Amino acid sequence: MFVKVCGLSTPETIREAVEAGADAVGFVLTASPRVVSPHQVTQLVKSVPEGVAAVGVFRAEPAADAVTIARAAGLSWIQLHGERTPDDVKTAHDAGMKVIRAVTMGDAPDAFADWGEELLLIDAAVPGSGEAWDYGSVREKGLEGRQWLLAGGLDSENVSQAARDAGAWGVDVSSGVEQSRGVKDLAKIRAFVTAAKG
Template sequence: MWIKICGLSTHAAVETAVTSGATHIGFVFAESKRQVTPEYAKYLAKDVPKTVKKVGLFVNEDLAVVQEVVAKVGLDMVQLHGQEKADYAAQVGVPVIKVFGIKDGKIPAAIADFKAHTILLDAPPTQFAGGSGQSFDWEKVDLTTLDGYRFFVAGGLNPENVSRAIAIFNPTGVDVSSGVESDGQKDLAKIEHFISSAQTKCHKR
């Protein structure tokens, strides 16, 4: 089970995510209150072991800029939150996570273009693309649509409901950002609690 903690912007939060068992950590390079510069992300990522994937989040960014940040920070994956097409994703140079907003339980047909990549199911964006902290209606989703896909579930996850999300979706991974925050900042205890809750559910399956 992949467990991704996104929107990290402090050394303590990165260290807590890694030591607690996160498999992926995310840095936001798009407009957001969690946005970091490539230089700062490189600093935050310098001690992250190779076993943990470093993911950069972008929204409709120029491809050359994405490739430059991948090289500068040493990103292992890129997460695309905009209207990027599959031919764009194919040129990024590292594995891609493509985000799709789920409205009324409907999975967009465009996921078929990204079957070679990893999909992330999220609530539709609000102020910023890249996570609203809201969940979508899990029960309405036709899970057969996801057969054969690697996918994350995100959107409104927190330490209390992540085990239910895993039970419903049986996903490749879960992804959280605001659900492990207090007053808009990453809460180290919540990061630990989220990861342990996700791991416990995995081990029970």
């Protein structure tokens, strides 16, 4: 199971995620309680070892701007949320970036098509709530054979069952490993990654 831990902002949380076995770590570079500056990320990325994907997360920023910011921060992956088109993925690829494209269960069916992104991330119809949802409903989206991440309301208690219910290739967590909004908990990070890796 591929595991991404998102919204990290300290070397300690990165180290905990990596040592527990996380495959990717995410840095939020858009308005959020978890936001970090590109300058902070240039320092944080030094704690990310080779073989672990370091991902810049963007919401409303145009793809070209996201690429510029991510490159300046020393990242090679970007995660694009919000209204997107296949051209956004192409823009990122043309700049040498790998792409995680985020969609929600409330998006139109064509949002689930393969636009050439490396990974698709599927969140609840109303993302950001931190609430569990009907993970098994993802099976209706026809994603067999695709590499995609399940997100939204996951924690160490439900991640294993949720991933099975959804048929997920991987999982992504942020609020499920926090002690308070925007503040990560080292023990919760380790417990989540351990549970997801099973």
